[in-house]
Amino acid sequence: MKTVKIEKFGGPEVLQIQNIEINRPKSNEVLIKNLSIGINFIDTYNRTGLYPVPLPSGIGLEACGIIEEVGDDVRLFKVGDRVSRASAPIGAYSEKQIVPENKLVLVPNEVSNEIASCITLKGITAEYLLHRAYPLKKGDKILYHAAAGGLGQILCAWANSMGAKVIGTVGSKEKEEIAKKNGCHHVINYSETNFVEEVEKIVGKNGIDVVYDGVGLTTFEGSIEVLKIRGMMVAFGNASGYVDTIDVKKHINAKGLFFTRPSIAHYTIEREELEESAKKVFEAVLSGKFKIEISKKYSLDEVRQAHKDLEGRLLTGPAVIIP
Ligand SMILES: NC(=O)c1ccc[n+]([C@@H]2O[C@H](COP(=O)([O-])OP(=O)(O)OC[C@H]3O[C@@H](n4cnc5c(N)ncnc54)[C@H](OP(=O)(O)O)[C@@H]3O)[C@@H](O)[C@H]2O)c1
Numbered sequence: 342m343k344t345v346k347i348e349k350f351g352g353p354e355v356l357q358i359q360n361i362e363i364n365r366p367k368s369n370e371v372l373i374k375n376l377s378i379g380i381n382f383i384d385t386y387n388r389t390g391l392y393p394v395p396l397p398s399g400i401g402l403e404a405c406g407i408i409e410e411v412g413d414d415v416r417l418f419k420v421g422d423r424v425s426r427a428s429a430p431i432g433a434y435s436e437k438q439i440v441p442e443n444k445l446v447l448v449p450n451e452v453s454n455e456i457a458s459c460i461t462l463k464g465i466t467a468e469y470l471l472h473r474a475y476p477l478k479k480g481d482k483i484l485y486h487a488a489a490g491g492l493g494q495i496l497c498a499w500a501n502s503m504g505a506k507v508i509g510t511v512g513s514k515e516k517e518e519i520a521k522k523n524g525c526h527h528v529i530n531y532s533e534t535n536f537v538e539e540v541e542k543i544v545g546k547n548g549i550d551v552v553y554d555g556v557g558l559t560t561f562e563g564s565i566e567v568l569k570i571r572g573m574m575v576a577f578g579n580a581s582g583y584v585d586t587i588d589v590k591k592h593i594n595a596k597g598l599f600f601t602r603p604s605i606a607h608y609t610i611e612r613e614e615l616e617e618s619a620k621k622v623f624e625a626v627l628s629g630k631f632k633i634e635i636s637k638k639y640s641l642d643e644v645r646q647a648h649k650d651l652e653g654r655l656l657t658g659p660a661v662i663i664p
Pocket residue numbers: 380381382383462463466487488489490491492493510511512513516555556559577578579580581582603604605606651652653654655656658
């Protein structure tokens with residue numbers, strides 16, 4: 342079967358298509374035929390080594406597929422079930438994959454393969470960021486960076502449906518309309534304007550309750566600046582670079598801020614957490630709290646181009662690989 346492997350860390354050119362033999366699933370594992378694969382920014386961190394993985398390695402963490410074979414001790418699923426997933430084992434960029442059953446969730450009939458493959462990792466992330474990392478309240482003023490991105494479209498629309506006032510930043514004119522369509526009350530083009538000044542025009546100085554910052558290096562200082570006293574900084578990604586040093590006096594103590602640097606793994610430790618979170622995500626998409634428009638579809642052979650587009654800021658929402 343066809344799969345994508347890396348043998349060293351680097352740019353999109355290290356992604357190689359290989360044809361390999363696949364094993365049989367062991368006791369608690371299932372063999373899945375992938376029908377649609379989610380593309381996520383974290384895949385680029387694994388590829389570059391920012392989040393290192395043991396080499397050689399597959400790439401990809403989010404996919405929806407059909408179970409073709411189950412190990413002897415599998416209890417949760419059966420052959421023919423349609424499942425999706427949001428976490429390790431890495432290697433979702435593949436025609437088939439073997440995955441432990443406890444990493445999978447059942448996809449409701451009404452949710453398509455393509456949608457499931459972009460709302461499991463991204464949807465569960467939006468769920469824990471909005472409900473658990475910071476329990477969002479009606480009337481909260483939030484700032485989300487890269488609001489027209491894959492996760493951004495889901496999170497901003499969902500936050501809007503919860504009664505928050507949503508301010509989103511975007512990097513291009515084209516993305517302004519997309520962010521507005523997906524729940525942002527105000528959109529700031531941070532490539533053209535100073536987002537701190539623009540946020541202050543909307544909510545005043547120190548006016549934001551919570552910043553969700555997945556852009557990192559280029560936005561971190563400004564994100565801290567717009568927060569209210571005792572506001573919440575949720576730093577959850579590094580699209581522009583990793584923020585690895587925090588000055589407690591300047592960044593936290595000055596306004597008595599709360600700070601968290603969470604990852605989806607911290608919020609899906611127990612099987613119950615994963616199931617509960619996925620249930621909320623599927624309910625939210627089916628009740629229209631957020632909508633998904635796939636921005637681009639690639640084949641496995643086009644995977645290098647997919648990563649170039651994602652890192653080049655050319656994608657305008659969730660994108661998938663159809664194997
Ligand atoms: N911690 C977690 O649990 C978790 C889980 C999922 C995702 N994440 C993080 O959430 C963020 C969004 O993920 P995603 O997969 O949905 O990606 P995405 O938002 O579709 O893509 C990243 C966006 O970041 C913006 N960006 C700003 N500066 C950039 C730069 N120098 N290079 C590239 N992009 C830049 C671009 O939007 P503009 O052009 O509009 O600026 C780009 O479209 C990522 O940081 C990801 O790592 C974290």
